[in-house]
Every structure is written in structure tokens, then in C-alpha cells.
Amino acid sequence: xxxxxxxxxxxxxxxxxxxxxxxxxxxxxxxxxxxxxxxxxxxxxxxxxxxxxxxxxxxxxxxxxxxxxxxxxxxxxxxxxxxxxxxxxxxxxxxxxxxxxxxxxxxxxxxxxxxxxxxxxxxxxxxxxxxxxxxxxxxxxxxxxxxxxxxxxxxxxxxxxxxxxxxxxxxxxxxxxxxxxxxxxxxxxxxxxxxxxxxxxxxxxxxxxxxxxxxxxxxxxxxxx
Amino acid sequence: xxxxxxxxxxxxxxxxxxxxxxxxxxxxxxxxxxxxxxxxxxxxxxxxxxxxxxxxxxxxxxxxxxxxxxxxxxxxxxxxxxxxxxxxxxxxxxxxxxxxxxxxxxxxxxxxxxxxxxxxxxxxxxxxxxxxxxxxxxxxxxxxxxxxxxxxxxxxxxxxxxxxxxxxxxxxxxxxxxxxxxxxxxxxxxxxxxxxxxxxxxxxxxxxxxxxxxxxxxxxxxxxxxxxxxxxxxxxxxxxxxxxxxxxxxxxxxxxxxxxxxxxxxx
Numbered sequence: 001x002x003x004x005x006x007x008x009x010x011x012x013x014x015x016x017x018x019x020x021x022x023x024x025x026x027x028x029x030x031x032x033x034x035x036x037x038x039x040x041x042x043x044x045x046x047x048x049x050x051x052x053x054x055x056x057x058x059x060x061x062x063x064x065x066x067x068x069x070x071x072x073x074x075x076x077x078x079x080x081x082x083x084x085x086x087x088x089x090x091x092x093x094x095x096x097x098x099x100x101x102x103x104x105x106x107x108x109x110x111x112x113x114x115x116x117x118x119x120x121x122x123x124x125x126x127x128x129x130x131x132x133x134x135x136x137x138x139x140x141x142x143x144x145x146x147x148x149x150x151x152x153x154x155x156x157x158x159x160x161x162x163x164x165x166x167x168x169x170x171x172x173x174x175x176x177x178x179x180x181x182x183x184x185x186x187x188x189x190x191x192x193x194x195x196x197x198x199x200x201x202x203x204x205x206x207x208x209x210x211x212x213x214x215x216x217x218x219x220x221x222x223x224x225x
Numbered sequence: 226x227x228x229x230x231x232x233x234x235x236x237x238x239x240x241x242x243x244x245x246x247x248x249x250x251x252x253x254x255x256x257x258x259x260x261x262x263x264x265x266x267x268x269x270x271x272x273x274x275x276x277x278x279x280x281x282x283x284x285x286x287x288x289x290x291x292x293x294x295x296x297x298x299x300x301x302x303x304x305x306x307x308x309x310x311x312x313x314x315x316x317x318x319x320x321x322x323x324x325x326x327x328x329x330x331x332x333x334x335x336x337x338x339x340x341x342x343x344x345x346x347x348x349x350x351x352x353x354x355x356x357x358x359x360x361x362x363x364x365x366x367x368x369x370x371x372x373x374x375x376x377x378x379x380x381x382x383x384x385x386x387x388x389x390x391x392x393x394x395x396x397x398x399x400x401x402x403x404x405x406x407x408x409x410x411x412x413x414x415x416x417x418x419x420x421x422x423x424x425x426x427x428x429x430x431x432x433x434x435x436x437x438x439x440x441x442x443x444x445x446x447x448x449x450x451x452x453x454x455x456x457x458x459x460x461x462x463x464x465x466x467x468x469x470x471x472x473x474x475x476x477x478x479x480x481x482x483x484x485x486x487x488x489x490x491x492x
Contacts, residue, residue, distance in 0.1 A: 053420030
């Protein structure tokens with residue numbers, strides 16, 4: 001089941017689930033592809049892990065007609081059947097680049113090494129892209145280190161910061177305001193406006209983090225701020 | 226897309242600045258925050274200025290806001306600090322020349338796209354016919370940037386948002402306008418990240434709402450209380466720190482009608 005809500009003058013969202021479920025995420029990505037190619041002339045079609053967001057030109061599009069067409073596509077989309085790549089991301093897990101690492105470990109009654117081991121031993125799936133260019137929402141973070149967002153977001157954290165929010169993890173590709181718990185830093189460039197594609201992540205891709213040393217971090221272009 | 230929307234924060238002032246010069250409404254304008262800016266004409270140039278009141282003058286002679294004018298070669302246009310509103314829009318006949326990235330000339334600093342002008346930057350316009358009819362925006366379309374505002378919000382759910390007053394925080398930029406309130410709103414848990422339209426009012430767990438503007442991150446996981454109507458976003462973009470806000474429920478149908486009317490006028 002799903003629910004479709006009109007949000008603003010020219011946008012709507014379809015919620016498919018209130019829980020992370022990778023098979024649902026992949027189905028949403030397929031629905032988004034069909035909405036883009038079959039309905040055309042829309043301003044934004046953005047799949048997320050549990051929802052699909054659509055923004056349209058109110059002068060060209062009748063919201064009620066659009067709603068029924070989207071419902072038609074949902075009704076006739078069963079599963080996705082693409083193949084996905086695996087991406088390995090180096091990560092320097094250290095309090096010098098990770099303001100929340102120590103606190104998270106203490107809250108979870110784990111050692112820092114255990115947090116690192118749990119985070120880097122899990123294979124994640126790209127469930128959504130967005131928030132910022134090159135930002136990919138990765139699921140699922142092991143329950144033992146899953147931590148809610150900060151109650152007040154930080155105004156700025158440096159590029160490369162690796163964060164946890166509930167059962168999602170992600171790398172912030174550029175300096176940004178951030179509400180996630182920062183546990184490490186990835187020195188790779190994950191967004192380049194002149195590259196094709198501009199970001200390596202596609203929904204469905206697999207991602208693994210590899211712990212690196214301070215020297216490796218510096219060697220790969222890592223920065224301390 | 227994962228890149229921030231960008232564009233003029235106050236689309237009302239931006240569109241009028243172009244309109245009184247006869248430019249298409251999407252022509253690039255300069256968004257000038259707070260003021261204290263001086264511009265020297267290297268050629269005779271037709272310009273217009275709208276938005277915040279910055280007491281513009283040409284070679285020390287005051288000119289009216291919300292008007293088009295000519296800056297002759299060698300003349301200085303001077304903007305003082307804004308006395309009401311936050312952002313001025315300076316348009317040039319033909320539109321400013323700017324490099325397009327992904328079919329937009331917007332500057333979005335958070336994505337390192339576009340250019341933040343520095344002291345000494347030189348700007349050019351796209352060549353066009355050089356005639357001008359001096360125009361002033363009709364007074365009924367010139368907003369007053371009051372220190373207390375009532376803002377229309379599209380919202381499906383009842384919320385304490387509509388019963389309290391809020392104050393605009395100084396910690397406010399093109400990403401979002403942070404608000405604070407004496408009694409922080411009860412907040413639910415975060416949601417799984419999803420897209421945030423322009424004007425989303427999100428509620429972090431600290432109970433102080435944030436209204437998301439043009440340079441917002443495209444996704445977010447905080448609870449959402451509603452969406453400021455497109456027409457009222459122009460007021461939010463001009464709200465100075467300390468401005469008192471009240472929110473009022475708007476009907477989606479009426480908000481759509483008002484937005485369509487706005488678009489049809491300028492497009």
C-alpha cells in the first residue's frame with residue numbers, strides 16, 4: 001500500500017513504507033524511472049528510500065491528472081531487475097576528524113575499535129541520493145551503532161565527513177550543515193560537476209568502508225579542519 | 226537532482242526588477258544581501274533596483290527603489306545598509322552575462338557552483354536594444370517589510386505552529402530561516418530522509434522550526450510541519466532577524482490560484 005499527498009502548489013509525494021526495506025527502495029527507483037520517461041515535462045522526479053517526490057510546472061500540468069497517471073505507473077510496476085556495482089570507500093575513523101565518534105562509542109558501550117569494526121564490516125546499499133550533490137543514503141547500519149540525528153544540527157562540517165543517522169550512513173561530499181553523528185572522514189572526491197556522471201552512486205549500488213590510517217588519509221588527500 | 230535549487234530568494238522582487246526593464250523574468254539579476262555596495266558604470270547602463278530599501282544614490286543623488294534608471298558611464302551607484310528588508314535585486318537591461326551550469330546561472334555556494342562576486346568584479350550584460358522606458362513598480366505591488374508578519378502555510382495536520390509566535394533568528398541564510406520560540410514545539414521522531422520542497426517548515430528535535438529556502442539541501446529527515454506558500458516565500462526572504470512571525474493555514478486550491486496568477490503575470 002502507498003499514500004499520495006499533494007504538498008505544495010506544484011509538488012506531491014508518494015510514501016510507500018515507513019520502514020527501510022531495500023526491495024521497496026529498488027521498486028521506487030524503477031517507478032521513478034518510468035515516471036520520468038513516460039510522463040515527461042516534470043521539474044523534479046526524486047526517488048528516496050521510502051518515497052517518491054515529484055515537482056511539476058503548474059502552468060502545464062493538471063495535478064489531478066498527474067496523480068492518476070502516477071497511480072497507474074505504480075499499479076503496473078512490480079520489481080526492478082538491474083545490476084548494480086560495488087564501491088569501496090576509504091574511511092579514517094579518528095576523533096580528530098570525527099566529533100561524534102567518542103560519544104557514540106560511549107553511548108553504545110562499545111570501544112572505538114568496535115564501532116569501526118561494526119561500521120566497516122557491513123555492506124550497505126545506496127537507497128537514495130540527494131541532500132547534496134554526491135550524497136548517498138546507505139542502509140542498513142547495524143542496530144548496535146544506529147544513533148538518532150543530533151537534536152540541533154551543526155551549521156558546518158568538513159567535506160568527507162562520514163555520518164550515522166538511525167540506520168543510515170553517508171559521506172558528506174562537501175562542507176555542509178549536518179545533523180548526523182560524524183564518526184570518520186572519507187578523503188575521496190564524490191562530486192565533480194565536470195565529470196560524467198557527476199557522482200559515483202546509483203540507487204541499488206553496494207558500498208563498503210575500509211578503515212585507513214592517518215598517513216593513508218593524508219596521502220589520499222584528506223584534510224584536517 | 227541532488228544539487229540545490231538556487232535562484233532568487235525573493236522571486237517577487239526579482240521578477241519585478243526584470244519586468245520594469247522589459248527583460249524576460251528568468252534574466253539573471255544580482256541578489257544583494259544587506260547592502261553596502263558600490264557599482265561603477267563602465268558604459269551607459271540601464272538598470273533597475275527592487276527589494277530591500279537600501280537608499281540607493283547615483284553620485285550622491287538619491288534615487289527611488291522599485292524603479293528603473295540609467296547609470297551613465299563613470300557614475301557610481303551606491304547602496305547603503307538596508308533599513309527594511311534584507312535583499313535587493315539589481316537587474317540590467319538584457320540580463321547579466323553569466324556562465325550557465327546545468328542550464329542555470331544561479332550561484333550556489335554550498336555546491337561550489339557559480340561565482341560569489343568580490344570587490345572589483347566586472348559584470349557585463351547580454352546585448353539587447355538600448356531603449357528604455359523608465360518605470361516604477363505600481364505601489365500596490367511594493368511590499369512593506371514589516372517587523373511582524375503573518376505567513377500562509379499549506380499543512381495537512383493540526384500543529385502548535387498555528388497558535389504560537391516565532392522570531393527570526395540571526396542564524397539565517399539562503400539555506401534556511403531559523404526561528405525560535407518561547408515554548409519549543411513538541412517534536413516527533415525523525416523520518417527517513419526524503420525530498421524537501423522550497424518553503425518546507427521542518428522541525429528538528431529542539432522544537433525550533435526552520436523554513437527551508439533556495440539553497441536548502443535537497444533531502445532531509447526532520448519532521449515537517451507544512452510548507453510556506455510560494456507567494457509568501459518572498460516575505461520570508463526579506464524577514465530580518467528579530468521579525469515576529471505568525472502562521473496561518475492556507476488552502477491548497479487558493480495557494481495554487483495565487484501562484485498561477487503570479488506566474489502568468491510574469492511569463
